[in-house]
Amino acid sequence: MELKDSPKLTLGAALARVLGFFVVSGLCGVLAAGFVVPAVAVTGTTVTNSVAFFNNLPGELNVDPPSQSTKVVTADGKPIATFYAENRVRVPLDQISPHMKNAVIAIEDSRFYKHAGVDPQGIMRALSSNLSSGGRQGASTITQQYVTNVLNESRLSEGNTEEIVLSGQKTIGDKLREMKLALELEKKFNKDQILEGYLNIVFFNANAYGIEAASRYFFSTSAKDLTLPQAALLAGLVNSPSFYDPSVYPENALQRRNQVLGKMLGEGMIQQADHDAAVASGVELKITPSKQGCAGAEMAVYFCDYVSHLILNDPAYGADISERERHLYRGGLTIVTTLDSRLQAPAQAQVDSTAGPNPDKWGAALVTVQPGTGRILAMAQNTVFLPQEGKFDTQLNFNVDSKDANGADLNGAGGFQPGSTMKPFTFAQWLNEGKSMTAEVDASRRTYPLNFPWRSSCGKVLGGYSTAEKNAGLGTADDLQNADEGYYRRMPINYGLYNSINTATFASATQLDFCGIQKMVDAVGIHSGLDGAQVNMHQLGNLLGAIGVAPLHLANAFATFANDGKYCAPIAILDVTDQSGRKFPAQSTSCRDAVKPDVARGVNAVLQDVLKVGSGVHINPKIHDKVPTAAKTGTSNNNGASWVVGYTSGLSTASFFGDTLEGQSRPGHNLTINGNFYQRVDGYMIAGPQWVNYMLQVAGLYPAVPFPGPPASMTKKP
Secondary structure (H helix, E strand, C coil): CCCCCCCCCCHHHHHHHHHHHHHHHHHHHHHHHHHHCCCCCCCCCCHHHHHHHHHCCCCCCCCCCCCECEEEECCCCCEEEEECCCCCCCCCHHHCCHHHHHHHHHHHCCCCCCCCCCCHHHHHHHHHHHHHHCCCCCCCCHHHHHHHHHHHHHHHHCCCHHHCCCHHHCCHHHHHHHHHHHHHHHHHCCHHHHHHHHHHHCEEECCEECHHHHHHHHHCCCHHHCCHHHHHHHHHHCCCCCCCCCCCCHHHHHHHHHHHHHHHHHCCCCCHHHHHHHHHCCCCCCCCCCCCCHHHCCCCHHHHHHHHHHHHCCHHHCCCHHHHHHHHHHECCEEEECCCHHHHHHHHHHHHHHCCCCCCCCEEEEEEECCCCCEEEEEEECCECCCCCCCCECCCECCCCCECCCCCECCECCCECCHHHHHHHHHHHHHHCCCCCCCEEECCCCCECCCCCEECCCCCEECCEECCCCEECCCCECCCCCCCHHHCCEEEHHHHHHCCCHHHHHHHHCCCEHHHHHHHHHHCCCECCCCCCECCCCCHHHHHCCCCECHHHHHHHHHHHHCCCEEECCECEEEEECCCCCEECCCCCCEEECCCHHHHHHHHHHHHHHHHCCCCCCCCCCHHHCCCCEEEEEECCCCCEEEEEEECCCCEEEEEEECCCCCCCCCCEEEEECCEEEEECCCCCCHHHHHHHHHHHHHHHCCCCCCCCCCHHHHCCC
């Protein structure tokens, strides 16, 4: 049976309400003492004083929206995580089952549509019962209960938990204030609005505030689809959520549910057959545990953590951390991120399978950004956020910086040594200075003394020597090593890059302005993942990647080459709105010219050869046969960090495998990974297959086009 509409007031009914008001006002001191503290004599309180006290109570109640859960979703609308202080999802009254509306009215306030917020009949009934039996029967209407919930919610959201008043703790003053506010509230809102507010704010369970959250938690359904027995059970919970908790005390819950059903039958809300069928049913729960924050994320737990830190670090969400936390955990935000669930799932599957059982806890990570937008499309690593038996757990995000540009925490691991993935930036400066990509360099040289005349035009202090002079030393290179012995000879510079020859990179640097190399690295966003500082390219070791860089920023730097030299800052948040529709600042694509288009095209041409004939030739399967792809392998000096960073015109992905526990101090030598023995781990061996298997699955989702070729002037022999 549908809930009856609120009846129009006749003159008699109006007079009855007015009379009711004065009855309550006149007797409030005596009556309140009777049903709130029946065993206590209220000495010295006269009816006249009670009326005066009552009339002087505040009548205004600010009904702010109650605390709402914040949703974090992917760009394609898939849920990532929910943040809440109180698990609550607001729903309009027409999206709540009629059974639920009827059930809560029947058991909590059967005269809800007949009184003006305070029910004199209910007060007299409770008074009579308490005086005759010595009980503590209450007389709070749904409107009064709503008032109490609104007041407590306000106190809770402001952090004033010590001011929260529970039903059994109310003083006479509390009860009178509740009555006054209830009477005034009904002048501002109609009955349906009050009922909707009540059902959305009331406490059902520590995991469920409001009817929608309760429906999802106890029955894995929505409030609009609650059946009669389900609705009756939830309505019964309101009186004592602990005592009637069906997951803990099913017999108590069943008895209470049947009491509610009896009340509904008595009020003519259901038919006898419906009542009997509902009573005959058991407590049939289908509990869906609530998942709070990133630890309970449905996907991309570390990306979720990154997004939450972006919000909590942003003054747009509050002047201090407490205010930002209130917005995140209570503000009912909908945070639409850049993540693409179609990429995230295979990224996670790939990193999980890379190291296998992994008893020695080696780290694997993948992150993808979109060239031209900077959108982070996938972010994954082979760990769990909370400890689990037999799992590698950490809360550090392998893919992002330790801190942001302002020094605020991002919970990142702080980057890993990029090794030879830094070489393309020196090569880019080679082309930027107008040199041919096929010019020969002397890669036989392995030693550079302290006073070697490196060139630097920007007045840096290099290795203790001032560059106010024409030339200055950058320290020494005592014995440069290549991975293989056969490359200590003269060779074309492009050959040296796609085969990743260390001595060739140093030989090219002898002809370059180190200030130009520095500008190139800065332009593509490379920086220290530990503290955000500039990677000082005036230190020789950084030519070969000695300073830790986060995978996110390495992938984004290579995306600059894919984007014809235009750098776009990485972004993770597309849109943020609160429950009222108010928009908060999000992140938008921000791009700038960083590398000359012809230089980017020259780099792309050589890095395509990495996979065809160079250091990545053994990476299988062969992706470049299917889609135009460029890449660079990289390995740190002790093989503790290994990489492949590769890209199409549509996607740029950094793939990492290495030691994430001790700053790459554990050498990647003589390891057995996933059943395979490695005398040493190089970039193409583990990070390579991880990258290519993932890219083969997702490259078609962001269609790639062939990279434009470099100008003829770059390819001609000098």
